Amino acid sequence: MTPRRVDVSTETRAPTGRTAAYLAGRLLVDPGGRTEALDRAVREANTAHVAVTHHHPDHVGAVATYAREFDLTVWARAGREDAFAVAAGIDPDRSFRPGTTLPAGVPVTVLDTPGHAPEHVGFVCPGGVVSGDLAVAEGSVVVGAPAGDMRAYLTSLRRVHARDPNRLFPAHGPTIEDPRATCERLLAHRLDRERRVRRAVLDGASDADEILDAAYEKDLSGVRDLARATVLAHLEKLAVEGRVAWDGERAHLP
Numbered sequence: 348m349t350p351r352r353v354d355v356s357t358e359t360r361a362p363t364g365r366t367a368a369y370l371a372g373r374l375l376v377d378p379g380g381r382t383e384a385l386d387r388a389v390r391e392a393n394t395a396h397v398a399v400t401h402h403h404p405d406h407v408g409a410v411a412t413y414a415r416e417f418d419l420t421v422w423a424r425a426g427r428e429d430a431f432a433v434a435a436g437i438d439p440d441r442s443f444r445p446g447t448t449l450p451a452g453v454p455v456t457v458l459d460t461p462g463h464a465p466e467h468v469g470f471v472c473p474g475g476v477v478s479g480d481l482a483v484a485e486g487s488v489v490v491g492a493p494a495g496d497m498r499a500y501l502t503s504l505r506r507v508h509a510r511d512p513n514r515l516f517p518a519h520g521p522t523i524e525d526p527r528a529t530c531e532r533l534l535a536h537r538l539d540r541e542r543r544v545r546r547a548v549l550d551g552a553s554d555a556d557e558i559l560d561a562a563y564e565k566d567l568s569g570v571r572d573l574a575r576a577t578v579l580a581h582l583e584k585l586a587v588e589g590r591v592a593w594d595g596e597r598a599h600l601p
Contacts, residue, residue: 349474359405372453400479402434462500475514491576
C-alpha cells in the first residue's frame with residue numbers, strides 16, 4: 348500500500364508548476380491548491396487530518412480550505428505553530444514532533460528532515476516516505492539562505508539514506524524508486540558545489556555575486572536568485588565550520 352498522489356497546480360518555482368498532495372490513510376499532506384480531483388480523493392479516503400512537510404506557499408496553499416470544508420484536524424510542528432498559522436491562514440489543532448505517530452488509520456510517523464526549510468519533515472508511511480522538498484528524482488532542491496540551512500540539509504539526506512526506505516514520494520517530479528542512490532547523488536552534488544564555492548573564495552572572489560559567477564558554469568537565467576541564495580547557504584555552512592570567513596557581505600579564507 349502506498350500513499351495516493353494528486354498533483355495540483357501551484358505558484359511554485361519547480362519546473363512542473365505543480366505540487367503533489369498525498370493521502371496516507373486518513374492524512375492529507377501538502378495540499379498546495381484545491382482541485383476536484385483532490386476533493387474526490389479526500390472524500391474517498393474519509394480524510395480526518397491534514398499536515399504539511401513545511402510552510403512554503405506551494406505546500407500550505409489549501410490547508411485552511413480543506414480543513415474547513417472537510418472538518419479536518421490541523422497538525423503543525425511543535426514550536427512552529429505560530430509560523431504555521433501565518434503561512435497556512437489557520438491555527439493548528441494539534442502539534443507533532445519528530446517520532447510522533449499520527450492517527451491516520453495506517454502507520455504514519457514524523458521524520459525530521461530540516462534544511463530546505465527549518466521546520467521540514469517527512470512522513471514515514473507504508474511504502475516509503477512522503478518527503479516534500481527533501482529530494483527530487485532529477486536535478487536538485489533549492490537550499491537557500493536565510494531560511495535554508497545547508498548543514499541541516501546534508502544531515503537530513505544522510506538520515507534518510509541510513510533509513511533506506513523503499514521509495515520517496517516527493518512534492519515535485521516522479522516517485523523516487525532508489526532513495527539511497529538519490530541521496531548519494533544529491534550529497535555529491537552539494538559537496539561539489541561547496542568545493543567550487545570555497546575554490547572561488549581561494550581564488551579571490553569575495554562577495555556573493557563574484558562567488559556565484561565563479562562557482563557556477565551554466566546559464567542561470569531565471570534562477571539566478573535561487574542560485575545566489577544557495578551560495579549564501581554554502582558560505583554560512585563553511586563559516587560555521589571555520590573553513591571560510593564570512594561576515595554576510597565579504598568572504599575570505601580564515
